[in-house]
Amino acid sequence: MSRPIAANxxxxxxGKGDHxxxxxxxxxxxxxxxxxxxxxxxxxxxMNGAGGKAYTGAREAILRQFGxxxxxxxxxxxxxxxxxxxxxxxxxx
Amino acid sequence: MDPITFSIIRxxxxxxxxxxxxxxxxxxxxxxxxxxxxxxxxxxxxxxxLLMGGVGFLHHLTSAAEACKAIIRRFKGQINEGDVYLLNDxxxxxxxxxDIYLVAPIHHEGRxxxxxxxxxxxxxxxxxxxxxxxxxxxxxxxxxxxGELRQDVLDTLLNMVRNPEMVTLDIRSMIACxxxxxxxxxxxxxxxxxxxxxxxxxTLIEQSETLLRARLAELPDGQWQSRxxxxxxxxxxxxxxxxxxxxxxxxxxxxxxxxxxxxxLNCTRWASLGGLFAPLFPLLCYDITWxxxxxxxxxxxxxxxxxxNCTRPAPVSVATVGAIQSVNNAACATIGKMLxxxxxxxxxxxxxxxxxxxxxxxxxxxxxxxxxxGILTETFAGAGGARTFAxxxxxxxxxxxxxxxxxxxxxxxxxxxxxxxxxxxLTDSGGPGRYxxxxxxxxxxxxxxxxxxxxxxxxSGKGAKYxxxxxxxxxxxxAPNRYVWVHNDETGxxxxxxxxxxxxxxxxxxxEDISWGVFPLMGKDALYVAWNGGGGFGDPLExxxxxxxxxxxxxxxxxxxxxxxxxxxxxxGGIVDLAATKRLRAEMRGARMERRAAx
Numbered sequence: 001m002s003r004p005i006a007a008n009x010x011x012x013x014x015g016k017g018d019h020x021x022x023x024x025x026x027x028x029x030x031x032x033x034x035x036x037x038x039x040x041x042x043x044x045x046x047m048n049g050a051g052g053k054a055y056t057g058a059r060e061a062i063l064r065q066f067g068x069x070x071x072x073x074x075x076x077x078x079x080x081x082x083x084x085x086x087x088x089x090x091x092x093x
Numbered sequence: 094m095d096p097i098t099f100s101i102i103r104x105x106x107x108x109x110x111x112x113x114x115x116x117x118x119x120x121x122x123x124x125x126x127x128x129x130x131x132x133x134x135x136x137x138x139x140x141x142x143l144l145m146g147g148v149g150f151l152h153h154l155t156s157a158a159e160a161c162k163a164i165i166r167r168f169k170g171q172i173n174e175g176d177v178y179l180l181n182d183x184x185x186x187x188x189x190x191x192d193i194y195l196v197a198p199i200h201h202e203g204r205x206x207x208x209x210x211x212x213x214x215x216x217x218x219x220x221x222x223x224x225x226x227x228x229x230x231x232x233x234x235x236x237x238x239x240g241e242l243r244q245d246v247l248d249t250l251l252n253m254v255r256n257p258e259m260v261t262l263d264i265r266s267m268i269a270c271x272x273x274x275x276x277x278x279x280x281x282x283x284x285x286x287x288x289x290x291x292x293x294x295x296t297l298i299e300q301s302e303t304l305l306r307a308r309l310a311e312l313p314d315g316q317w318q319s320r321x322x323x324x325x326x327x328x329x330x331x332x333x334x335x336x337x338x339x340x341x342x343x344x345x346x347x348x349x350x351x352x353x354x355x356x357x358l359n360c361t362r363w364a365s366l367g368g369l370f371a372p373l374f375p376l377l378c379y380d381i382t383w384x385x386x387x388x389x390x391x392x393x394x395x396x397x398x399x400x401x402n403c404t405r406p407a408p409v410s411v412a413t414v415g416a417i418q419s420v421n422n423a424a425c426a427t428i429g430k431m432l433x434x435x436x437x438x439x440x441x442x443x444x445x446x447x448x449x450x451x452x453x454x455x456x457x458x459x460x461x462x463x464x465x466x467g468i469l470t471e472t473f474a475g476a477g478g479a480r481t482f483a484x485x486x487x488x489x490x491x492x493x494x495x496x497x498x499x500x501x502x503x504x505x506x507x508x509x510x511x512x513x514x515x516x517x518x519l520t521d522s523g524g525p526g527r528y529x530x531x532x533x534x535x536x537x538x539x540x541x542x543x544x545x546x547x548x549x550x551x552x553s554g555k556g557a558k559y560x561x562x563x564x565x566x567x568x569x570x571x572a573p574n575r576y577v578w579v580h581n582d583e584t585g586x587x588x589x590x591x592x593x594x595x596x597x598x599x600x601x602x603x604x605e606d607i608s609w610g611v612f613p614l615m616g617k618d619a620l621y622v623a624w625n626g627g628g629g630f631g632d633p634l635e636x637x638x639x640x641x642x643x644x645x646x647x648x649x650x651x652x653x654x655x656x657x658x659x660x661x662x663x664x665x666g667g668i669v670d671l672a673a674t675k676r677l678r679a680e681m682r683g684a685r686m687e688r689r690a691a692x
Contacts, residue, residue, distance in 0.1 A: 007566025052521025052654030
């Protein structure tokens with residue numbers, strides 16, 4: 001049993017309970033209803049030039065990319081200033 | 094009530110608003126109205142609650158309702174048939190002082206006027222440090238008494254603005270708009286009777302509430318977060334949002350947002366409410382009538398003294414392109430994430446569209462010897478955000494004003510003594526993703542046939558340091574804005590003519606990045622503006638390589654970005670090398686695996 005909760009995430013029911021998992025490979029990230037980003041692989045890159053030559057002014061901001069430890073699929077991204085907490089999205093039901 | 098009669102009255106109410114909008118546009122002489130469609134006409138109930146939200150800038154729908162209620166309170170017992178009331182105080186209801194609400198006993202509407210007598214011309218006043226320097230600010234006055242224009246009141250207003258002819262036309266267009274709407278409403282009431290029309294209106298509000306609550310109940314419970322940064326003169330302010338959906342209700346909590354700023358990008362509580370409803374109406378209520386019933390299931394928490402609920406006398410004249418727009422962006426992002434969490438509504442999800450208006454008001458003596466003050470309507474030419482199934486629409490407009498558009502180059506050149514060097518889509522500006530964000534644009538203008546050698550402009554441009562159109566599901570945000578003053582000081586080797594420059598790099602002269610204040614556009618100077626694309630959706634490494642090839646061929650994406658961001662290898666002729674692309678993408682995915690865990 002699985003149910004999508006975000007573009008690249010789903011809740012999978014297993015014998016050990018419900019988990020948030022990667023939709024590409026099924027890797028379990030966190031218990032359902034909990035923040036999952038701290039269990040992902042984090043890649044941070046400067047926003048300056050991140051998307052091409054039009055991204056020239058964004059020198060201070062970083063682009064956080066959260067990847068699946070199982071398959072490397074990109075699960076989510078967010079722009080932030082260094083030190084800002086993650087944006088936590090939690091689906092409860 | 095009889096469903097046929099209900100449907101007829103409902104559709105007639107839509108048409109009343111449409112006819113009023115047409116009247117407004119026909120009477121007004123300003124490009125921002127006729128071309129940009131920066132207006133709003135809506136119908137309200139006798140208690141001031143929203144009955145039929147019209148198209149135009151949707152931020153106004155809830156604020157104008159509050160304006161109606163404020164007028165009802167202030168003029169209780171003195172409101173007569175044929176009266177028209179004016180209100181533009183941001184601390185009472187308006188978004189900023191240049192939003193003039195004209196409220197009549199039968200219907201209500203609001204729109205931007207050219208100038209309101211603030212410190213800077215054009216209504217947006219980036220140099221203002223309090224509300225007292227942002228022009229006329231009225232919590233309510235009677236402009237038309239029993240059908241008679243109060244010339245003393247109008248003359249007082251016109252005495253305080255820089256462009257009284259255009260402001261007169263603006264105000265008269267709103268009065269005409271009110272008259273048409275009143276005539277049509279009276280005709281409707283004469284045909285069906287007041288009790289029937291009133292019952293239909295009450296039913297319409299109940300229907301909207303029922304439908305929205307049912308939709309919310311179908312969506313998963315949860316919380317979604319978003320964060321926006323705004324940069325002004327070296328200072329960064331942020332808008333933080335946690336949207337919580339529980340049962341058939343939604344709560345927007347802006348706790349954590351920055352304290353109110355000394356700069357005019359703050360917004361009042363009513364403006365924040367309008368900002369969050371602007372994307373909510375079209376994204377969650379595209380098939381539901383926009384009225385009070387939609388407002389009831391929604392709660393907003395906006396800390397007092399913050400940038401999203403500032404206290405008097407904080408300046409707010411740039412609010413509509415400042416904090417209000419960030420509230421709008423954040424709400425759009427969280428609603429998009431919530432929709433993406435639902436199997437049923439996943440296809441309705443979108444990333445953030447045009448996230449960063451740039452309010453550039455040109456002013457000075459024009460080629461006919463008169464004075465021109467007005468906005469560059471390109472600010473309305475936003476980029477569409479990517480959807481979960483398709484790219485964003487290049488220069489696709491914006492969600493808060495589904496009918497906005499930019500004027501033709503020729504229109505702008507006829508209004509102002511300037512010439513466009515180019516106006517086109519901006520390469521690499523769309524947020525990368527499996528589905529790419531729509532492209533923003535770039536323009537360059539220079540003085541032309543200007544009796545004073547040029548003109549000046551007011552720019553209120555935050556967002557040059559930070560991308561503001563968030564992506565979704567791994568998609569990148571769109572590119573940030575950029576504002577460049579190209580100096581040609583008429584001396585030495587820099588005294589070259591930029592007339593035939595095809596890009597910023599081609600332009601002679603010294604470049605200076607600017608974003609906030611008043612600047613000259615004189616002699617052979619040029620102004621270059623580039624603006625944000627929409628957010629992307631999904632992993633760029635999953636984008637169809639052939640689609641990337643089309644992007645490169647169309648100059649929507651550079652070869653460099655195709656390789657470094659999308660992992661697509663093209664040969665010298667621009668043709669995709671599929672084998673090399675597959676290898677590169679595998680390497681890039683592998684590199685992701687080598688990164689440290691987020692915790």
